[in-house]
């Protein structure tokens with residue numbers, strides 16, 4: 681299982697790299713759960729990241745605006761992101777989510793067909809009115825994405841597992857794999873969740889808080905030793 685770690689600046693990215701993270705996921709936590717960072721930060725992080733490691737960038741907790749989303753996705757891709765992650769926050773239905781993701785996929789793959797597009801839903805979508813999380817694998821498949829992902833929208837200490845049971849998450853992973861796609865799971869995950877995620881067949885585990893000082897995704901900073909511990913558990 682690969683470990684994706686979400687730094688907010690270049691110094692945190694270096695900690696994640698030195699700690700052995702597999703995917704460096706540029707994020708701007710002050711703009712939300714999947715908050716987008718600036719193009720120059722993505723570029724700077726790509727420059728310090730070894731070529732063999734993938735850089736991911738989120739384009740935000742996106743409203744249902746396919747034009748805005750496609751343009752933001754191009755920005756992330758041209759800034760050097762290999763993975764482009766879209767938070768399906770303002771989409772209310774399967775049709776809206778597929779429509780938006782299809783436009784993002786077209787925009788990104790027109791630039792480079794090897795770029796990876798991630799459709800990210802929220803396990804606690806019911807708290808913010810976003811599209812139902814269990815429909816994300818089908819959204820990802822029907823729109824031509826490469827990865828189906830879940831995170832949490834509200835970072836209030838509740839984890840992915842507080843919203844969706846292990847059995848439901850296993851079905852999510854299996855459905856995603858059935859479509860030939862990869863599955864990424866996140867949401868205030870802690871060390872103790874990693875063995876469960878491995879057991880249910882998750883491909884990528886995403887963390888920020890667990891890799892930060894005192895487990896605090898906002899006030900803490902990513903530390904290489906915390907990343908190392910998580911990497912070991914993912915092996």
Ligand SMILES: O=C[C@H](O)COP(=O)(O)O
Pocket residue numbers: 684685686705707831835866867868869886887888889890897
């Ligand atoms: O993509 C993963 C997120 O950065 C997860 O952040 P978190 O572990 O603080 O919920």
